[in-house]
Amino acid sequence: MRIVVAPDRAAAAQHAADIVERFVNSAVATALGIATGETMEGPLAEIAGRCQRGALSLAHTEVYLLDEYVGLEPDDPCSFASTVNRLLVQPTDLSPGAMHGPNPHNPDLYAECADYERRVRAARIGLQLLGIGTNGHIAFNEPGSSLASSTRVVQLNEQTRSDNARAFPDGTCPPRAAITQGIATILLARKLLLVACGQPKARPVARALEEPVTRSVPASALQLHPDVTVVVDPPAAALLADEPSQPCRPA
């Protein structure tokens, strides 16, 4: 596991975008796993900017969402599909048909989860972007999730709903349920890239990276993967005891 402490949030976004750029340029066709949330906005904006300047092309990339809320209207701007469409499809040359996610409006969600699991496995994700919840979740695998879990419908815990309320209009609560790739699904990706910024991430980052692997901290499953890069800013790195393994250039 490589741990990179970037000088600040902007530098963390640039460093993450550098890793995505190298990955996208490494092959003729690539499958990129995308996380959403506040932390990902910087890296996704950086990637979109590089595409707009002609420095990067996503024309041969397929992107796969990690998770999606259940219970929003199909065109709700807070859905993860709408968010990735706004941040990555519209401003780049990524084809709209190249964005894949679970369909939370399928009346048979059990079949939908099985189908999305099959599609993600068939895609062979080369690089998976990840954020971490303040409760240690990855994707929407909340504490207590099996490390062997696959794509499924989950109930979001109250900490997650309260953290994510900032992305919803005033007075609107995030849904109670979501579809998420499982921990075992995520671990199938060839490379994992976790980005965490801000003081609220310090404790979950330290528990995930430096304490024993446990289903109480789903992100600790990253310790089981052979190719993980973690990019953190200084507040998120504050409780790490180990030295960072790689320097980072300033923004």
Ligand code: F6R
């Ligand atoms: C969302 C996802 C979540 C977020 C995590 C961090 O697709 O996978 O695990 O990455 O909740 O969210 P922020 O960055 O908003 O703190």
